[in-house]
Amino acid sequence: MAINSKIPDGAVESKWEDYKSHVKLVNPANKRSLEIIVIGTGLAGASAAATLGELGYKVKAFCFQDSPRRAHSIAAQGGINAAKNYQNDGDSTYRLFYDTVKGGDYRSREANVYRLAEVSANIIDQCVAQGVPFAREYGGMLSNRSFGGVQVQRTFYAAGQTGQQLLLGAYSALERQVALGTVRMYSRHEMLEIVKIDGKARGIIARNLITGELERHFGHAVLLCSGGYGNVFFLSTNAMGSNVTAAWKAHKQGAFFANPCYTQIHPTCIPVSGDHQSKLTLMSESLRNDGRIWVPKKQNDTRKPNDIPQEERDYYLERRYPAFGNLVPRDVASRAAKERCDAGYGVGSSKQAVYLDYASAIERYGHIEANKHGIGNASHDEIVRLGKEVVKEKYGNLFDMYEKITGENPYNVPMRIYPAVHYTMGGLWVDYELMTSVPGLYALGEANFSDHGANRLGASALMQGLADGYFVIPYTIGNYLADEIRTKAIPTDHQAFVDAENSVRNRLETLMNIKGTKSVDHFHKALGKIMWDKCGMARNAEGLQSAIVEIRALREEFWKGVRIPGELNEFNPELEKAGRVADFLELGELMCNDALNRNESCGGHFREESQTEEGEALRRDEEFSYVAAWEFKDGKSWELHKEHLTFESVKLAQRSYK
């Protein structure tokens, strides 16, 4: 099957306008008889379900949590980018587009990214209209801050909980449609299979997680808004329930999986404290605006951080990247931290951590405040007190969270941070219309691959989720559904539904009947360790090859030895986890294959074989300027399809933040 990305003709600036002017429309009467299934209710899913409901489609939305408001978009802290240029600092749609393509290390699709930058401003307008309480200045205007990898202030935020406020906005819009009857909400339901009829996606099999009952649902189209797959590493900043299952079922039904090896390892997370660790917690990247990152100049220095004098500290990001300093993109900052720790300069009991220090920011803000209040001869203590107040106002909730988890007060002692898996740029392959390689099956938000290339810039995930849901899919889905107005709802006693349900039931029964000796978590942790060691921040051919062998062996062991307590037809969280881990055990192998195939370094994917003399990532555009889209074949292997990336507006260059 050939790949057709359906990118409209014309200059990149006019593609989306032209597309919208010529795309097929569905009249309101026909919309009422067209049914759409939405899987997942994070930013992409909730905004899509609400907007499609407003347009008059019949929507069914599904989430595995107890309420759509719990989706993990809620945990995003820092902010959302938009090319509003409210700060008059030279921002524009083109600059946001350019920064995103460059930040993604030239591995994203230009046309999609331009559209993203274009609709970014509409998102802010929409959210404000919904009552999202963004941070504001005293004059009543919206406030902005800067974020890693760019030199303008275009990030809108709501303290350190921007994701929460945006999701609650989308959730409110969704619940309004539920009340109006255009959307039916199915909470505590998990999608376990895509139903295809005549090659098109026509519905799903879902499990009611309270009763264990399997349900059949028809849709003229199915939207996967099910998030990323970072939990393949067991430890990540994802929620405990975040999983690849919906996307993986789609993949096995013919949807190509693109760039699965592109994983974002976020530089500022709280380090692992022990074997009991169940997840990792992010400290927002916005902390790098004011915090300075350092390690001791001496190896294995055991002194307390505040006892180490300035001249014995290595502010390694400022030293290596003077132009961007502490604000380099995430992939660069993460690798630099790993490099220092591997070289023996790490801090804390595990030595797998670096310091993020607020002392100089506190002094700087303290001086400003003292001047503001006309205190000419403020004492040092007074300045520190004033400075702490400012830092508290800006980052208070993050500092509190750090203290709860570590028991240390970051106002007085530098925080310890280390990189952790945070986001997956890879995902289901989609064309310009967000349709996967299965007709009628779409992927939105983190579940697709298209906008972030090999590295996502801060504050861009929220932008993409809402762009896809509010402003892209409502147009592009019409182009497909306009040809479906004669398709009557297909009854769910159709053989395809019966077969799909049977295959789901067989798999669940097989899992329950293994009755082995080891818990699901045992296998999940073992998989996570293989992935982190061999497909993590640095990868090489030898490690990846051995990882593939190890994952296959682990998978075999899982299907012989996992123990799932409880019953099939009841609320059974262990059974839910088992199904998800079984899918991760297959995905892990594909990720290693993809990483092995991509013998270059780009963005979050660092192949040790491909680096400059200074140890920076070295891209190989001649050979690898393509999207790797993997097709699942014969129930066991994959075929690689290449979508070649052409850059008409942006000139390819080796990224430099020096």
Add this chain to the structure above:
Amino acid sequence: MEHKDLSLKLKVWRQKNSKDNGHFESYDVKGISTEMSFLEMFDVLNERLINEGQEPIAFDHDCREGICGMCSMYINGRPHGPWHGTTTCQLHMRAFKDGDTIVVEPWRAGAFPVIKDLTVDRSALDRIIQSGGYISVNTGNAQDANSLPIPKQDADKSFAAATCIGCGACVAACKNSSAMLFLSAKVAQFAYLPQGQAERETRVIDMVEQMDKEGFGSCTNTGACEAECPKEISISNIAALNKDYTLAKLKAEN
């Protein structure tokens, strides 16, 4: 960070399903690091129960960062346990001493039926939002975001109310099982904003009506909700709601 290991006695509510009566079960746990979160202690216990061939304890949790609102344990008589302004997932074992007995129950409220063990059904809170917890604006209708200046003080107050995570701790803490703090937080978020004015009166009336329909109790201003709220939502939101409700009712009846 220094840490030590604790030995503890847990008394945990076990209930097979909504029809079962339920009972307390005791478990001795050892080697619990003070660096663990409360839920990680449950992970350790569940791993042991699975290895011993017993059924693990079902509990709700997801983000484990204190923001999704899914975790919901009633610990030693307090929703989310002993730390002020903290969800169960952010509660760490440093809060306890070696040898402590810890009693863990689900949220107790008529409007929150138990699903299994410590898991309850909180869909009533979604239905309260459905009754009016939004601004009716379709996608695409919005004007430029800066065309509507909002004084920082109002935006900050709105934000403070909007940080509610919908966990239901306020209901669990209240002797009447009232959802007033949850409801008032949503009403106040919009009441402080110019965008929220158009539906201000209908919103408060409809949402209060829905709360009553769901079987939540009345508010008697005891203040337990505010004391236990993991996001420190202020009870002054309830006072503001009462004012809005009274005015709206008076106008509606004229």
